[in-house]
Amino acid sequence: MKYIIRGLLLGLVLSLPAVAQVQLLDKVAVIVDQGVVLESEVKALVDEVKADAEAKGQKLPSDLALRTQAIERLILKNLQLQRAEMMGIRISDPQLDQTIANIAGNQGVSVAQLREELSRQGMTYDDYREKVREEMIMGEVRRANVRRRIYITPQEISNLMEIIAQQGGDQAEYELGHILIGFPADPTDEDIAEARERADKVIDLLNNGSEFARIAIAASSGSEALDGGNMGWMNINAMPTLFADAVQGKRKNALIGPIRSGAGFHILKILDTRGIEVVEVEEVNARHILIKPSIILSEERAQKMLKDFKEQVIAGDADFAELAKEHSADPGSALRGGELGWADPNMYVPEFKDALAKLAPGEYSEPVRSTHGWHLIQLLERRVDDATDQRKEEKAYQLLYNRKFAEESENWLREMRDTAYIEVLSE
Template identity: 40%
Template sequence: MNGQVMKKLLKIAVVAAFSFQSAIVSAKLEMIDRVVALVDSDVVLASELVRRTNSVLQQIKSRNQTAPPLDKLQAQILDRLILESLQMQMAKRVGVRVSDTELDSAITRIAEQNNLSIEQFRKSIEEEGTSWAIFREDIRAEIMVSRARGGSVSRRIKISDKEVDNLLVQIDNEGLSRVQYSLGHILLPLPEGASPEEITKIRDKADKLIRELRNGANFQEYAITYSAGQNALNGGNLGWRNASQLPTLFSGSVKNMKVGDISEPLRSGSGLHILHLIDSKGGFETHSVIQTHVRHILISPNAITDEKAAFDKLKLIRQRIVDGEKFEDLAIEFSDDKGSGSLGGDLKWSDPGTFVPEFTKAMEALAVNEMSEPVKTEFGWHLIEVLGRRNQDQTEEKKRERAYRILHNRKFEEEAQIWLQELKEQAYIKIIDEN
């Protein structure tokens, strides 16, 4: 038997044994935990389902929403736990690891985003009824699953230069980059190779939901109850997106919607989608940076030249430049950075963040045509001279980079849903009915 399953089942056995011993005294035996689903080589425990259900109910309450019937909510959450288990098993198979240091950094960022210290954040988590140890492992699992999913799905995505060019034209012609939309989303999944009868059944369900939503039903509550999308338990909220960042299927529809509208059912490879346009707003896209034209001479310590000797050598070179010799000639003769040395030490125009922090700090403190004293970095001792600065408009370059990311994100969302369905269809899954 798989070790992970064995460990969970052993936990159940220990709890049951403890309960039995207590029953001798109290004459009352209560089952503390049980398996609610078998998922390949893992299990989902009732305690996990209950804990996650309580967490979701608390979130729904904090948003002043009405919770769906408990059986429907638990079915939705159980499906999510099954998908998480499958993705976690894959993450472990491919060797994804998250160290305690990485985990601490991630949790610190979450605390900062909530304007809390780690101590305050921990207290707020524990006040909600979740132990800090369990919370940490939940975050570790989220990171592992995200990395496994990201790697698996990204390898399936191909983007051509022509696709980037076409999107750039679309962005310029339609101004998609200057408009953002806040969207709600419901996905009604269709199995691969669905029969005409299955398609008709799901389409009828989508039409019914759309009628009810247009008549005032709460979209977030319906998303929690019915959606198979990754944002379902968050009320289907996709957050703010540029139209060009949305899947192609969505972007074509949303630009013709008004705030508050509910879309017609949209068919994709993963199923039928229902969109709710919550809000929209404008934006801008210009991008410029201060570039620096800089050159340097590097003297690196080695087996023959120790740290002090390297420093002293660079001091002498600096003095020769002050006395009238050319910087570029001495760079060609002495610099240990052979790439720039052959160019007279020229590092050409550079963007912010190009160099290591010590080099950058010294460079930024120099005026144009000013030369530094020797500067220490991990590579050795540098003599730095700033030749010029300019404000460089990089809008076109950034637009192209952004177009690539947009295409990747657009395809990622479409592909991720299909990948998750394939993962589920290929797995052994058995729901254990309590009755």
């Protein structure tokens, strides 16, 4: 088959009547397995690189070197498109249109403005669309073939998180409030006990809403007492080790102490932070009863069942958990009385998520229709959870994945290139 393509293409030219004056518009530059790279493709890519370099004021190597590089890139492109064809990878027009709209949006222009700019650059919109489509197809085929070659261990993630933390340590700064409940240079046990008692009272006052600065002015033995105990902004590496160990990992408004030192008992408050990423997510704990309409259970009947259940539960005539166990079509939660547990509401289908957003803890929704069926929902609790560590872990994983994906993509392309039949034809 490798030679059939070449023979057919050459045969088409040689079989033309000798009497006809034929102008050869294109020819095969490279045979690539079951496909070909045309001379016009090579020329177009070389011209594109030259135009880009001229616009940037860059110098380029010789035309021969440019041609060699262009041919190599087109070989890899051709191989990827052939692999995509074998895998049945397609990009529909709606997918393509959405991607182009996203590209335009990221550039701060409309699709119409993008088309005008392409026209000014001498490219037709249809050509641009097909170029984007090819890029999308090659991206899909790379992801499908490369991601299964990537393995990331928990230890790799942990090591990278530690490195990121060390690199970011110099950027982390804390604005600290400080109250010192001091004792004499050579304190007796009684002096220490008395200072500890006073420190505990200060903590109680602060926990009950007393203003930190006012308490510091009134009670602190520290040098910054008249400044309301404000020590200013400090890098964690610049503050006393005793304080650094105590505040590391704490968030804004955290109250720390009492911490004992040779001078007395220290009480710290993190007034503010900067250079520290803190990620919080709202989680909900909810339960539901799911009724799925069927041939024998109409939409109206399913909805009415849940309305009746709600009335019975509110009136105290029925128990939500028991109704869920008996009637809910969600087997995972039915056994738990409909409870779904703590979760990020974004994980739920839009209709379910929107219904939860309107509920206060303890409230019941009206019957809600989703793709799964009809739901009766009760919001049990809300909470704000610190997802900083989770986000840091996700960031470390993504960095490792991106690095390994780039490495494995190169390996995969090289292996595919080495096993393919490639014949570069003379000009």
